[in-house]
Amino acid sequence: MNVLFLVNNTKISPNANGGASVYFSHLQLLAKLNYKVHVLMVDFSDQQDARLSSDVNTEYIQEITEFYTEIKHFQVAQIHPKGILDRVKTAISAPEKFEYFFVNSTNEKIIKQYISENKIDLVWAEWRWTAILANYSNLDIPIIYAHHDWEFKLRKLKSKLSFLQKFHLKQKKRVELDLVKRVSGCVSASFTETQEIKQYGNQNAVYIPLTYQKVELTENNSETPSIVHLGGMGTTANRIGLERFLEVCWNDLKEKIPNVTLKVIGNLKYASESLKIRLEDSQIQCLGFVEDLSPLLKPYDIHIIPWEYNTGTRTRIPLVFNHAQVLVCTKAAASCYPEVVHDQNSILSNDLNQMTTQLIDLYNNTEKRIFIGDNARKTFVESFTAEKQLTKLKTFVESLKL
Numbered sequence: 001m002n003v004l005f006l007v008n009n010t011k012i013s014p015n016a017n018g019g020a021s022v023y024f025s026h027l028q029l030l031a032k033l034n035y036k037v038h039v040l041m042v043d044f045s046d047q048q049d050a051r052l053s054s055d056v057n058t059e060y061i062q063e064i065t066e067f068y069t070e071i072k073h074f075q076v077a078q079i080h081p082k083g084i085l086d087r088v089k090t091a092i093s094a095p096e097k098f099e100y101f102f103v104n105s106t107n108e109k110i111i112k113q114y115i116s117e118n119k120i121d122l123v124w125a126e127w128r129w130t131a132i133l134a135n136y137s138n139l140d141i142p143i144i145y146a147h148h149d150w151e152f153k154l155r156k157l158k159s160k161l162s163f164l165q166k167f168h169l170k171q172k173k174r175v176e177l178d179l180v181k182r183v184s185g186c187v188s189a190s191f192t193e194t195q196e197i198k199q200y201g202n203q204n205a206v207y208i209p210l211t212y213q214k215v216e217l218t219e220n221n222s223e224t225p226s227i228v229h230l231g232g233m234g235t236t237a238n239r240i241g242l243e244r245f246l247e248v249c250w251n252d253l254k255e256k257i258p259n260v261t262l263k264v265i266g267n268l269k270y271a272s273e274s275l276k277i278r279l280e281d282s283q284i285q286c287l288g289f290v291e292d293l294s295p296l297l298k299p300y301d302i303h304i305i306p307w308e309y310n311t312g313t314r315t316r317i318p319l320v321f322n323h324a325q326v327l328v329c330t331k332a333a334a335s336c337y338p339e340v341v342h343d344q345n346s347i348l349s350n351d352l353n354q355m356t357t358q359l360i361d362l363y364n365n366t367e368k369r370i371f372i373g374d375n376a377r378k379t380f381v382e383s384f385t386a387e388k389q390l391t392k393l394k395t396f397v398e399s400l401k402l
Contacts, residue, residue: 001035001036001121001122001397002035002036002038002069002118002119002120002121002122003030003035003036003037003038003120003121003122003123003124004038004040004114004115004118004120004122004123004124005026005027005030005037005038005039005040005068005124005126006040006042006123006124006125006126006130006131006133006134007023007027007039007040007041007042007126007127007130008023008041008042008044008126008127008129008130009041009042009043009044009057009060009073009074010060011059011060012024012027012060012061012063012064013063014063014212014213015291015292015293017231017232017234017235018231018235018312018313018315018316019127019148021210021212021315021319022126022146022148022189022210022313022315023126024063024064025189025210025211025212025386026124026126026146026187026208027039027064027067027068028064028067028211028386029208029211029386029389029390029393030067030124031066031067031068032386032387032390033390033393033394033397036069037067037068037069038068038069038070038071038072038114038118038120039061039064039068039070039071039072040052040071040072040073040074040114041056041057041060041061041071041072041073041074042074042076042129042130042133043073043074043075043076044076044078044102044129045075045078046078046101047075047076047077047078048077048078048079049075049077050074050075050076050077050106050107050110051073051074051075052072052073052074052075052110052114053072053073053075054072054073055073056071056072056073057073070118074110076102076107076133077102077104077106077107078101078102079101079102079104079106080101081097081098081101091171095171095172095174095175095178096132096136096175096178097136098171099168099171099172099175100129100132100133100175102129102132102133103132103133103136107133107137108136108137108138111133111134111137111139112137112139115139115141120141121141121142122141122142122143122144122397122400123139123141123142123143123144124144124146125143125144125145125146125183126146126148127146127148128147128148128151128176128179131143131145131146131147131179131183132175132179134183135179135182135183142184142185142400143183143184143185144183144184144185144186144187144397144400145179145180145183145185145186145187146186146187146188147180147186147187147188147190147193147197147205148188148189148312148313149190149193149311149312149313150176150193150196150311150312151169151172151173151176152169152170152172152173152176153311154236154311154312155169155172156169157236157240157309157311177200177201180197180200180201180202180205181200181201181202183202184204184400185202185204185205185206185396185399185400186202186204186205186206187205187206187208187393187396188205188206188207188208188313189207189208189209189210189313189315189336190207190312190313190336190337191207191209191335191336191337191338192310192335192336193312193313193336194206194207204396204399204400206392206393206396208389208392208393208396209318209337209339209383209384209389210313210315210318210384211318211384211385211386211388211389212318212319212322212380212384212385213385213386214322214380214381214385215294215322215323216294217299217323217324217377218294218295218297218298218299218323219298219299220298220299220300220301222298222301224259224363225300225301225302225326225362225363225369226261226262226263226298226301226302227253227260227261227262227263227301227302227303227304227359228262228263228265228296228297228301228302228303228304228325229242229245229262229263229264229265229266229303229304229306230265230266230293230297230303230316230319230320231265231266231316232266232267232268232269232270232289233266233267233268233269233270233271233275234267234269234270237307237309237311237312237314237333238266238307239270239271239272239275240307241305241306241307241308241333242264242275242306243272243274243275243278244306244308244352245304245306245352245355246275246278246279247278248352248353248356249306249352249353249355249356249359250262250278250281252356253356253359253360254283256360257360257363260283260363261283261284261285262281262283262284262285263284263285263287263296264279264284264285264286264287265287265288265289265290265293265296266288266289267288267289268286268288293319293323294323297319297320297323297325298323298325299323299324299325299373299377300324300325300326300366300369300370300373301325301326302325302326302328302359302362302363302369303316303320303325303326303327303328304328304329304355304359305317305327305328305329305330305333305334306329306330306333306352306355307330307332307333308330308332308333308351308352309332309333310332310333310335310336312336313336314329314333314334314336314337317329317334317337317340318337318380318383318384320376321345321376321377321379321380321384322377322380322384323377324373324374324376324377325373325376326346326347326362326369326372326373326376327340327345327346327347327372327376328346328347328349328355328358328359328362329346329347329348329349330348330349330350330351330352330355331348331349331350334346334348339379339382339383339384340379343372344372344375345372345375345376345378345379346372346376347362347372
């Protein structure tokens with residue numbers, strides 16, 4: 001089978017960030033199914049002319065060379081509308097064209113030509129924009145939308161919206177809901193969002209959790225556990241979650257555990273000024289982006305995910321389980337994974353105040369940390385490797401009647 005893999009023009013890697021790890025996992029799964037995968041790295045920068053070329057950023061693809069038959073860079077054309085009246089008509093009749101200027105006949109022609117020349121049987125579109133591009137290009141082959149999150153839900157959590165922002169968000173919601181209904185099928189790494197996709201009208205939706213390669217565990221010789229927070233501040237859940245943790249939990253933790261340390265791993269570029277101030281603490285180590293996590297993610301250390309909402313996929317959870325760390329996470333954030341079970345392979349919190357109490361208990365309970373960490377590692381092997389998801393994905397793809 002020939003598969004066209006549409007993905008954003010960015011790094012594809014299990015270690016770069018959450019989105020990159022999902023891209024890597026899905027691409028690896030398709031390759032392991034022995035499909036011939038043609039990758040288009042889609043560049044959505046604002047350019048008037050479309051261009052398909054072999055000029056691919058090698059830094060983006062150095063970890064995936066074995067996963068594809070061909071790879072190209074696709075610079076889409078962004079065609080801005082002219083005239084207020086036409087703009088108003090488009091907002092009413094075609095919200096996809098109103099919100100996304102890459103939905104146009106120029107890009108459609110290039111995609112159709114590529115599909116024809118390479119005898120493509122199936123389009124796999126990663127994330128929202130590539131799925132919109134494929135869906136509104138009027139293709140006559142199945143499209144699978146690899147769904148990452150709901151923009152209309154996540155955007156409401158970021159800040160107060162103006163009237164104009166609310167209008168655009170309403171239009172984008174129209175597109176999102178139309179999109180999941182119209183594509184042939186959806187794959188999501190979130191169980192809860194898979195169920196939501198079905199409720200919104202597409203029963204061809206399947207939950208495929210994020211997969212990683214099993215790692216060799218690093219020995220942990222420390223007499224006391226570290227508390228670890230992983231993830232760049234460019235991700236809303238990481239940025240807001242960490243700041244909330246420091247606001248609600250950190251002072252109480254330091255009072256009850258005077259020698260406690262927090263290791264913050266990830267790029268701080270997009271941290272708010274208030275978060276940066278909170279991180280100026282002698283008991284917090286800000287380690288920046290780390291490519292090889294194995295020396296830092298030691299078994300039985302405590303790993304926190306303090307995000308308080310059920311949005312998207314917490315891509316860190318399988319990674320935490322892989323390293324036999326003790327996950328302490330809000331119930332809302334962990335709800336995307338039914339494999340995460342309180343007091344078995346994780347500690348789940350109703351809120352951040354409860355998380356504080358749980359962290360204090362775990363810090364002084366070595367036996368419990370070992371029990372949770374060992375079960376987490378077992379769960380990883382049983383559920384979060386590519387080999388464990390291949391059959392489910394193959395069955396789903398074949399059910400679309402290619």
